[in-house]
Amino acid sequence: MQKIGELIKNISIKEENDLKEHMEAQVKQDIVINAMDEKLARIAKMNDVEKGKEIKCLLYDIAINLDGVELEIIRKKIIYQLGMSSKVINEYIYDCRKHKPKTDKEIPAHIVWEEPRIFCPALDFINETAYVTITLYKEVKGEYFEVPYVIASNRECFPLTKEEMYKRKLIYSGSTYLPESRWKSESIQKFLKNEEGEINAYQVFNEIKELYKQYMDFEETALYDFFSIWCIGTYFHPLFSSFPYCFLSGTRESGKSKCLKLTSRFAFNAEFTASLSTASTFRIVEANRSSLMIDEMENINSGDNPEFRSVILSGYEAGASVLRCGERKDGFEIQRFRSYSPKVFANIAGVEDVLGSRVIYITMSRSGNREISEREIYLLDPKFQAVRNNLYLLLMKHHIEIKDLYMNIHNEMSFSGREWQLWKSIFTIATFLDKMAGTDEVFRTMFDLATKKYDEKSQLGDDEMEHIIISGLMEMIEDVKEVQATELFEYFKQRNPDEMLELSQTKFGNILRRLKCFEKKRMLNGKNYYLFNRIRLADLAKRYHIEGGQ
Numbered sequence: 001m002q003k004i005g006e007l008i009k010n011i012s013i014k015e016e017n018d019l020k021e022h023m024e025a026q027v028k029q030d031i032v033i034n035a036m037d038e039k040l041a042r043i044a045k046m047n048d049v050e051k052g053k054e055i056k057c058l059l060y061d062i063a064i065n066l067d068g069v070e071l072e073i074i075r076k077k078i079i080y081q082l083g084m085s086s087k088v089i090n091e092y093i094y095d096c097r098k099h100k101p102k103t104d105k106e107i108p109a110h111i112v113w114e115e116p117r118i119f120c121p122a123l124d125f126i127n128e129t130a131y132v133t134i135t136l137y138k139e140v141k142g143e144y145f146e147v148p149y150v151i152a153s154n155r156e157c158f159p160l161t162k163e164e165m166y167k168r169k170l171i172y173s174g175s176t177y178l179p180e181s182r183w184k185s186e187s188i189q190k191f192l193k194n195e196e197g198e199i200n201a202y203q204v205f206n207e208i209k210e211l212y213k214q215y216m217d218f219e220e221t222a223l224y225d226f227f228s229i230w231c232i233g234t235y236f237h238p239l240f241s242s243f244p245y246c247f248l249s250g251t252r253e254s255g256k257s258k259c260l261k262l263t264s265r266f267a268f269n270a271e272f273t274a275s276l277s278t279a280s281t282f283r284i285v286e287a288n289r290s291s292l293m294i295d296e297m298e299n300i301n302s303g304d305n306p307e308f309r310s311v312i313l314s315g316y317e318a319g320a321s322v323l324r325c326g327e328r329k330d331g332f333e334i335q336r337f338r339s340y341s342p343k344v345f346a347n348i349a350g351v352e353d354v355l356g357s358r359v360i361y362i363t364m365s366r367s368g369n370r371e372i373s374e375r376e377i378y379l380l381d382p383k384f385q386a387v388r389n390n391l392y393l394l395l396m397k398h399h400i401e402i403k404d405l406y407m408n409i410h411n412e413m414s415f416s417g418r419e420w421q422l423w424k425s426i427f428t429i430a431t432f433l434d435k436m437a438g439t440d441e442v443f444r445t446m447f448d449l450a451t452k453k454y455d456e457k458s459q460l461g462d463d464e465m466e467h468i469i470i471s472g473l474m475e476m477i478e479d480v481k482e483v484q485a486t487e488l489f490e491y492f493k494q495r496n497p498d499e500m501l502e503l504s505q506t507k508f509g510n511i512l513r514r515l516k517c518f519e520k521k522r523m524l525n526g527k528n529y530y531l532f533n534r535i536r537l538a539d540l541a542k543r544y545h546i547e548g549g550q
Helices: 004-011 019-044 048-065 068-082 086-098 162-167 185-192 201-215 222-234 256-264 278-288 306-314 382-408 417-437 441-459 461-476 485-495 505-515 534-543
Strands: 123-126 129-140 143-152 157-159 245-249 271-273 292-294 321-328 331-338 343-347 359-363 482-484 518-524 527-532
Touching: 019 048, 019 068, 048 068, 048 086, 068 086, 129 185, 129 382, 143 185, 185 382, 201 222, 201 256, 201 382, 201 417, 222 256, 222 382, 222 417, 222 441, 245 256, 256 271, 256 292, 256 343, 278 292, 278 306, 278 321, 278 331, 306 321, 359 417, 359 441, 382 417, 417 441, 461 485, 461 505, 461 534, 482 485, 485 505, 485 527
Parallel strands: 245 343, 245 359, 271 292, 292 343
Antiparallel strands: 123 129, 129 143, 143 157, 321 331, 482 527, 518 527
């Protein structure tokens, strides 16, 4: 009789697609199972000594040829038909496998050792080639259909299909959400034919700047440069390790929403919204690399939506992602979504300290120029489209140069690590624009603005530290009633290392005394211990919009 293990192994079904072949293989497998039954019937009639020898021979044949499901089926059949314990059979199998002959390991032929690149169709940079995906119209039998096409900086154009991705060793998952074509087909066609002409980056910068001046009345004139640079930078943000959030604060009718709306006309794949769920946020970023303009974000400090808060906190750095459990036909799978993208927020109340360290604050004030303040933004103004066309062309033609500038720019301004991280991409674009114009004017303007914003943050440091300390104490009172002063300082150094870096223990103690958040102190073993004033802390938390306040 042919060895049973080899026979089963040879006829096991591997990726059968044809019903006839499947049926034939099933018949052959039934023949093998019947042969197994006959052999087990003969073994059952033997005495114990002969039975043990035959079972070991049979198991040796099976154990060296089969694994997984097939072996388990045979194992259970032996136990059932011969009435032997599973422990004995398992020991037999273990002994047989120890003597399994060594064979040369074969490398599976279907494994791709030259790994394909993960590809984000909306915007990506791979091997010095820039890619964007745009919705274009395709005519089929007298009808027009919207089809996503990938435009590459090497002037290649191809439909976003898995076949085309396979040709280029690219892979992507999920769908691409493209709500509108922000790069017009006429401009794309000229680019693909190499007929677009020269694009002057400094001129594009000035065109954006003039449109901001047309609609916004900034008290700080440097903000016209800043927002123009920020918008240009959104087209290159995957090249950067981080990209700064902007936060607009100010009273009602100070132009916050208008600024968001205007910025959305220029920024890459921008979405302007006052209502965005946590799931919508990371899904639209994953699919579209969108720049998000989020208005009326009043609940970011309340603790009502911790998931949304965590997505926002992580999303200013490249590589940040959100894990979710998604459904499949056969169960569930863990899915990873990117959360890194450019974002601008606006509200009246301000932001908490943790988010505050990730943003560039812009304080808005009401305009004294009624003509500008009442000028409405006409969304279909052809100037906006013309600017976007040129921004895409800048992306296609200058991404390598901007990446090189970013990789080689140095922190010569003595900014702290977090501040340098915030401004590095802005300084890169400013340097690029100056290089195009042959000046250092744009960089100087941004350097002066960054220095001013850094000084403003330092002046607001006590308020930020009060927020940090109250928030930390609200967490502590859930577990402890009293605390030793030195331990408290060390706790906050570990909890908020960046913010506590330049805070002395003396200043920390002064802030605690000013907050009056302890009832009394007592001496124990030569150390001062402080008892929390829970009522006072709850009141402070309410005043500072911290979760747990009442």
